[in-house]
Amino acid sequence: MHDVSLATGFLQGFPPFDALSPGELEALARGLSAAYYARDTFILASRPPPGLAIIRKGAVRLVDENQSFLDKRSEGGLFGHQIHFHGSESEYRAEAAEDSLIWHLSQEDFERVLADNATFAAYFENLPRFRVRAALDPPGRATQILELIHRDPVTLQAARSIREAARLMSEERVSSVLIMRGDELKGIVTDKDLRDRVLAAGLDPSETVERVMTRDPETLACSGDVDQALLAMIRGNFRHLPVMDGHDRVTGLVTAGDLLRAQSEHPLRMVSDIHKQGSLDALIRLSDRLPSLFIRLLGMGRNVEQTERLVTHITDAFTARLIQLGQQQLGPAPMPFAWVALGSQAREEQAPGSDQDNGLILAREPNHHESEYFSQLADFVCGGLDQLGYHYCPGEVMAMNARWRVSLRDWMRHFDGWIEEGDPKSVMFCGIFFDMRCVHGDAQLVDTLLDHAVGRARDHQIFRRFMATNIARHRPPIGFFRQFVQEDDGSHSEGLNLKHRGMVPITELARIRALESGITAPNTFARLRLAAELGGIAEADADSLRDALTLINRVRLSHQAEQLAAGDPPGHFVPIESLSPLMRRNLKAAFLLVVHAQSALSLRYQVR
Amino acid sequence: MLRRWGHARRCQRRARHCSNSVIANYLEACAVLEPDQPGNTPMIAVDLELTGLDHRKDRIIAIGWTLIDEGKIRFGSNRQVLISTGQSVGPSAEIHEMLDSELAGGERIEQGLEALFRAGTGRLWLFHHARLDLASLRAAVHAWTGTKPGFIVLDTLDIEKRQRLRRNVPPRQGQLQLGRLRSEYRLPPYPGHNALNDAIATAELALAMAARAQSGGALDLRRYRRYF
Numbered sequence: 040m041h042d043v044s045l046a047t048g049f050l051q052g053f054p055p056f057d058a059l060s061p062g063e064l065e066a067l068a069r070g071l072s073a074a075y076y077a078r079d080t081f082i083l084a085s086r087p088p089p090g091l092a093i094i095r096k097g098a099v100r101l102v103d104e105n106q107s108f109l110d111k112r113s114e115g116g117l118f119g120h121q122i123h124f125h126g127s128e129s130e131y132r133a134e135a136a137e138d139s140l141i142w143h144l145s146q147e148d149f150e151r152v153l154a155d156n157a158t159f160a161a162y163f164e165n166l167p168r169f170r171v172r173a174a175l176d177p178p179g180r181a182t183q184i185l186e187l188i189h190r191d192p193v194t195l196q197a198a199r200s201i202r203e204a205a206r207l208m209s210e211e212r213v214s215s216v217l218i219m220r221g222d223e224l225k226g227i228v229t230d231k232d233l234r235d236r237v238l239a240a241g242l243d244p245s246e247t248v249e250r251v252m253t254r255d256p257e258t259l260a261c262s263g264d265v266d267q268a269l270l271a272m273i274r275g276n277f278r279h280l281p282v283m284d285g286h287d288r289v290t291g292l293v294t295a296g297d298l299l300r301a302q303s304e305h306p307l308r309m310v311s312d313i314h315k316q317g318s319l320d321a322l323i324r325l326s327d328r329l330p331s332l333f334i335r336l337l338g339m340g341r342n343v344e345q346t347e348r349l350v351t352h353i354t355d356a357f358t359a360r361l362i363q364l365g366q367q368q369l370g371p372a373p374m375p376f377a378w379v380a381l382g383s384q385a386r387e388e389q390a391p392g393s394d395q396d397n398g399l400i401l402a403r404e405p406n407h408h409e410s411e412y413f414s415q416l417a418d419f420v421c422g423g424l425d426q427l428g429y430h431y432c433p434g435e436v437m438a439m440n441a442r443w444r445v446s447l448r449d450w451m452r453h454f455d456g457w458i459e460e461g462d463p464k465s466v467m468f469c470g471i472f473f474d475m476r477c478v479h480g481d482a483q484l485v486d487t488l489l490d491h492a493v494g495r496a497r498d499h500q501i502f503r504r505f506m507a508t509n510i511a512r513h514r515p516p517i518g519f520f521r522q523f524v525q526e527d528d529g530s531h532s533e534g535l536n537l538k539h540r541g542m543v544p545i546t547e548l549a550r551i552r553a554l555e556s557g558i559t560a561p562n563t564f565a566r567l568r569l570a571a572e573l574g575g576i577a578e579a580d581a582d583s584l585r586d587a588l589t590l591i592n593r594v595r596l597s598h599q600a601e602q603l604a605a606g607d608p609p610g611h612f613v614p615i616e617s618l619s620p621l622m623r624r625n626l627k628a629a630f631l632l633v634v635h636a637q638s639a640l641s642l643r644y645q646v647r
Numbered sequence: 648m649l650r651r652w653g654h655a656r657r658c659q660r661r662a663r664h665c666s667n668s669v670i671a672n673y674l675e676a677c678a679v680l681e682p683d684q685p686g687n688t689p690m691i692a693v694d695l696e697l698t699g700l701d702h703r704k705d706r707i708i709a710i711g712w713t714l715i716d717e718g719k720i721r722f723g724s725n726r727q728v729l730i731s732t733g734q735s736v737g738p739s740a741e742i743h744e745m746l747d748s749e750l751a752g753g754e755r756i757e758q759g760l761e762a763l764f765r766a767g768t769g770r771l772w773l774f775h776h777a778r779l780d781l782a783s784l785r786a787a788v789h790a791w792t793g794t795k796p797g798f799i800v801l802d803t804l805d806i807e808k809r810q811r812l813r814r815n816v817p818p819r820q821g822q823l824q825l826g827r828l829r830s831e832y833r834l835p836p837y838p839g840h841n842a843l844n845d846a847i848a849t850a851e852l853a854l855a856m857a858a859r860a861q862s863g864g865a866l867d868l869r870r871y872r873r874y875f
Contacts, residue, residue, distance in 0.1 A: 072719035074720070140835070
């Protein structure tokens, strides 16, 4: 088996390589060679044609024959081919701007791919268009121009004055106005025109607007997609383009800002949008964007830890905004409180489609009246989350359940009770509640509670032994003969339950190791890292568990991305047939690491 | 000097007595190989996946390798051979049993070794932590052909360790792990626990070490190569 999956895996997301069929991509990858260049060393010159170079890691500086700087390219960037700098093609030399790992395709192989695949070749003739494509397209769908239009166009008749145009723009808070005669588009006036053609030229603002408008502006057809808009803007250096319907009537206007926003369906943007919404309905509308956002996120091939953290950020933002909206209705809280996330949200390891797990810590014992306030607040927030797609927790571990909406002192009693009793149910509760993080309110309350609870657990060896017993229940899906064990629970007849048999055991191992070392951080990666630093677990074992978790998670998330793209609810079962043989082996290796770690723990606590 | 001479003599002698042509060719080439600079020494980066840490008992379940020529890793030479342990050298039946089902569909160990030693003929062998892999390879080849092969080896773990000792910063546990070292050399993270990925990862690390060393004097293979 000749295996170039490391190379194809890296290239397949990037244009122009995304234009190649899997077979073509693999053939290309086999022609690659890899070399490492220390910072400031020479890599190649553009003459004679050296083939194509891909920056796998690091950064490369392109300079002309006088060593003048032309361009800098970073990870994923290409060079070696003919490049147009400032509109004209020129010779250049490439040097490593940092220590860099460079993949190289010979000129011969490069030319063969160019000849075989027209789309691939077009990339090197017409770069901007493809850049746009890559930036804007979630795989498979282009944003349509119509989707960018948010309002009716702001128009003014041509005979009106410049001052009226300026006043209209100011009232409507727009940076341009379309100038009409009757129904017909005649021109456009922008902020820049008012500056350059009116103020700077000393023109009387009572002149007609017709005198300063740009006549017969370039327009877009509403049937086009975002690529066309961007191309038109780049070509003509425009920032505003009127959009025409099928009957040559103006239907709207697209600005450079609209395009920028269209390509930035970024999770962090979602977070800032969440904070701007003024009602539950508005939040629900916003949450319609979640599935497509998740598909993008998962498809971006970011590292798993980061993806889950972003998903969690979004949940946090929704929760915090709901609490604020609730307080707008109910008035300010009668005492300090902390809204805490539990489980995967607390660990910042949330996957799309998770249920909600949360609780409320009150600074002191509430009276009847105060109790009612928090009950209503919790109903509002939990109900809101449910409507946003974070469904009610089947186990009712939610702030709307009075049991999980109590004072700090009662929370401490809860933990003390569980740790003392050490029956299976208590251990289960500890599994949920030790993973706790403050989402909104007074974080000090959470710190105080966790310091108390983790301290007790650390001192209580018998309790930890119960936890270890519990861990032994979640076995990875590896049978005695090292074959995969598949699930069968009626609805999912076959498949690996990656969550319960892969991730949960690792999370549990990390939790118990964290408790041994008195670590209060909920994140599994952080727990393992800290436990290793504090000597609670061998560094190599911590690394292995982290690797295993990353791998299992990656498989789960990419499977969920496929499910979301197909319109199915994301789940944790992955059919074995859908995994490549290599991936099966890797998964098995990951599960074996978990088995080893579990046995080590069982041995330590003498659990059998 | 003496070591090299002795090693070459040993390789020649074994080549003469070896009935297996692949291993005999390999040994003859090994006897005349003289690595000096990374840029002009052909290398093969190898990683094995084993069932455990004891080469006398544990067996090879996967071999991954890639070739380096003129300081460049050739992706077209990437190979990973999965070994089925059902029918192979030596006893130790308890392990077969466990792995039969898992590795059905893999190749026989002899086929894997043959491909590996063909590819590695005339090359410096590159490992990250060579000892265990070498012991396993030697035992497997001995079981197959009756000859123990020699190797000229570069070990990225050993290089780093000695460089650190020389700078008087003895490495702590875990610091010399492949992934950790790669990130120090600013190489990208690869999914591990896969023989081929680890072989490529080792190859890249060796090139990075060589490139770093070049800014302050070449990485002299005569200093770091090892004869086994």
